[in-house]
Amino acid sequence: MRWTLKPIPDSQKVNALSKDLNVDPLVAYLLVQRGIETFEEAKSFFRPSLEELHDPFLMKDMDKAVQRVQKAIENGENILVYGDYDVDGTTSVALMSSYLKTYYPNVSTYIPDRYDEGYGVSYKGIDFAFDNDFTLIIALDCGIKAIDKVAYAAEKGVDFIICDHHRPGDEIPKAVAVLDPKREDCEYPFKELCGCGVGFKLIQALSEKRGLGLDNILLYLDLVATAIGADIVPVTGENRILAYYGLKVINSNPRTGFKAILREVKKKTLTITDVVFIIAPRINAAGRMKHGNHAVSLLTEENQEAAEKYAAEIEAFNSDRREADKKITEEALQQIIENDEVDRKTTVVYHESWHKGVIGIVASRLTETYYRPTLVFTKSGEKLAASARSVKGFDVYNALENCAEHIEQFGGHKYAAGLTLLEEDFENFKNEFEKVVSETITPQQLIPEISVDAMIDLNDITPKFYRILKQFAPFGPGNMTPVFMTENLIDVGVGKCVGKDKSHLRLVVKQENSNQFTGIGFGLADKEDIACNGKPFKAVYCIDENEWQGNVSLQLRLKDIRA
Structure with a gap:
């Protein structure tokens, strides 16, 4: 993972907004970073109005x-x-x-x-x-x-x-x-x-x-x-x-x-x-x-x-979908290794019996494992059909457009698309897609990025701050959940791997003179050595609430950890 700190907003704008809204400078910092610089813009952001829907x-x-x-x-x-x-x-x-x-x-x-x-x-x-x-x-x-x-x-x-x-x-x-x-x-x-x-x-x-x-x-x-x-x-x-x-x-x-x-x-x-x-x-x-x-x-x-x-009925379909998606993902990962395609710039896999209904989900799963533009093909009638998924910053729709001579039909967006082609065109398409992507993708785009909104200390995390942060919702592309980075964290000695397969990491962390916070890192068990050796480390995380036996407390949802 590469950690990228978002550009630091203009301090004059931050101070002015902090004063106008009567909020903590950290809140104003996050707002200005999102392009919200005036009292009116903040009002529209925190109180979305139906009056502002376009004609x-x-x-x-x-x-x-x-x-x-x-x-x-x-x-x-x-x-x-x-x-x-x-x-x-x-x-x-x-x-x-x-x-x-x-x-x-x-x-x-x-x-x-x-x-x-x-x-x-x-x-x-x-x-x-x-x-x-x-x-x-x-x-x-x-x-x-x-x-x-x-x-x-x-x-x-x-x-x-x-x-x-x-x-x-x-x-x-x-x-x-x-x-x-x-x-x-x-x-x-x-x-x-x-x-x-x-x-x-x-x-x-x-x-x-x-x-x-x-x-x-x-x-x-x-x-x-x-x-x-x-x-x-x-x-x-x-x-x-x-x-x-x-x-x-x-x-x-x-x-x-x-x-x-x-x-x-x-x-x-x-x-x-x-x-x-x-x-x-x-x-x-x-x-x-x-x-x-x-x-x-x-x-x-x-x-x-x-x-x-x-x-x-739909619950039963969803259960079948989960099983199919798990099985096909395992087969696709195996195929990548067997075909010695681990070091390519693209993932293109095909099996005629794969369930057409889940190839989009499988493409997303493969993108999580090998972070690169991915296509999963299956047989659909006389033709092959595929779902495409991309990585941040890379336009897979444009890449497909550049391979159009090998494709029957395609459509979609920058990050997700669908296509059909004739079986005899599969190998030519696969090679052309690898060539097009290799020539246009940057090395940076092939490394997953965590975009960090701000560096903060644990003492900045208060119930009042979190109450305002919740009002930044609804979150999604263009308005993602804020991600923070904190340095000089120490696990207080109770850190351990948890979960059925011990793949998650649970910590209790503090800084010098700060309150303690529980942190949970899903899939971060491999970071146990860094976090639980008594030495300081840094982490990127979101803040959320944990409800346990009727008690609600703030916790850190850890995204990555470094020494």
Whole structure:
């Protein structure tokens, strides 16, 4: 791990903000570091306001989208809400379909089958719409590259409204409306919405046209917050407001499906991290192991008993997913060693029997072990399909673009993408991908980085400081949980390895003349010799709360330790 101290902010700005807000200079230091320099900016940060949501009609084609939906309703047309099988897609479909059904009955949903149809808009989905007399498809979290499919639908008299957030190609599909803030000709002020966020902007616009305020649609923000967390979009700007209020909904008035998922969870207040690690994997498991329809059914179900049934099924899918992901990860790691590919700049592995639903998770696991751009392939029909994951600072989407001659189809983001190719092109692609990455990645990007916000002493950590720190949430890309570094720490003599397999390290640390703090380092057992030999060491960590037998205390969540 390389530890990088973030740039130290301008001390005059820090002192001025500290005075204006009447807060500790350390709090002001962290705020200025995040680009918050004035009283007004701090107020917006600590008290996100729905008033600051942008006008949905600033988005290119929004007026056309609203007109087409209104026309469909006036004419009694059947509307098909179409979305992908991942969290962003299924939450988007649940949001749009359940909103429309509050005032119009002729609405159905469609999630493509991961194995039969693959990612995005499918010909099979369009044929389903045509055969069942749907004349309008609202596609969410997909469609920005579906040029041919949108044209095919038009020939059959089926119109498309696309709500996407992925990067467009050179051409925009000829749909009735294409809502995507990443369109070059779109002047919408916030570019980083997730697919469900774009869907929310459409229901916001529809709601306005019906003369209704935001209050009417606030209950849908639990879905938006879940998609923001799961899709790893920046938790800044409009996303921060949507996530903030979405978490309020999850914690005060969760939808029936969420209640069913959270039945076993004992936590009083869920954070965005809890949403990412508790709710999102279960929603995802349906599309990975069986079919995304199960997730939409759970998210739109209003009967508690039925929701419990869906949640139990999804829990079983999630358990199967965990087993598959563990087994495939072990096989992939073995393959890297057997093929003598430990020293490459990329990881590209393939086995025809690997479960297509978990290759994305396996790619993430491999990236944790060999920190480099990673692709995991499996057989999908006549072709090979892969999930790509990247490392901080390296754009895997661009790298794939440079290998396009060997690829059938690809799409995604800077850090995660999906692709398909013909089996005979696999070796050529693998070699080309290694070549492209080797020529463009820097040595620094191949070493995992811990970005440190500030160097502090243990005496800086007080209950008051932590109370303010908690209000920096919701955390995520662009507004990560603050990471601190402290030097001259001594373990008071009780440090030991803990956990079932003794892979974690538990310490009780202090500095000269400081209070003691418990520190827990998950997966840091190999640092025991450094921390428990009586000599001073330094550590990087986040501060969090530990609840034990009703007592709550502050603890250090250790990320790394050095002599």
